[in-house]
Amino acid sequence: MQGGSEGLPGGALDQLTGRVGRVLAPDVTGGGLRVALCCARFNGAVTWRLLLGALDALDECGVDRNDVTVAWAPGAFELPLLAQAAAAAGADAVVCLGAVVRGETGHYDFVAGQCAEGILRVQLDARVPVAFGVLTTDTLEQALARSEPGTENKGREAALGAVEMARLLAAI
Numbered sequence: 001m002q003g004g005s006e007g008l009p010g011g012a013l014d015q016l017t018g019r020v021g022r023v024l025a026p027d028v029t030g031g032g033l034r035v036a037l038c039c040a041r042f043n044g045a046v047t048w049r050l051l052l053g054a055l056d057a058l059d060e061c062g063v064d065r066n067d068v069t070v071a072w073a074p075g076a077f078e079l080p081l082l083a084q085a086a087a088a089a090g091a092d093a094v095v096c097l098g099a100v101v102r103g104e105t106g107h108y109d110f111v112a113g114q115c116a117e118g119i120l121r122v123q124l125d126a127r128v129p130v131a132f133g134v135l136t137t138d139t140l141e142q143a144l145a146r147s148e149p150g151t152e153n154k155g156r157e158a159a160l161g162a163v164e165m166a167r168l169l170a171a172i
Helices: 012-016 044-061 076-088 107-126 140-146 154-171
Strands: 035-040 068-073 093-101 130-137
Touching: 035 044, 035 076, 035 154, 044 068, 044 093, 044 130, 044 140, 044 154, 068 076, 076 093, 076 107, 076 130, 093 107, 093 140, 093 154, 107 130, 130 140, 130 154
Parallel strands: 035 068, 035 093, 093 130
Antiparallel strands: none
């Protein structure tokens, strides 16, 4: 689960106590946060599964369902603009969900790259966490595997990351 100290040695955060003035530990309590879920209709069956994972995570975090907005864009290429609008409308965190599956043309490279770059730009310009929950896979089977229900669902991970970042930014 994101929100913990994955990747850090056991007890690492505790070891900082007394060595620094303040440690901002991971926090995924979502009460009071307004969260926008920006979803791509293209490859919608995968996006739907990512969305369900994200909603499960937001429920676990305590985000009030009335504070969650779901908006649908035609595809992943349009997600940055939708995320920008959600951030401007007052969302505390934005989660972009979709799937770009490699095909036989170079279209994948343009859509996946521009989607990622646009989402990063929105996040930096708006100073609002915008989580990248857009799968970029070689095959539909890989996308389906990453959107399975459960703790490994990438939509769930993106939602947890967005909540954690919103809390971190508020605390810093």
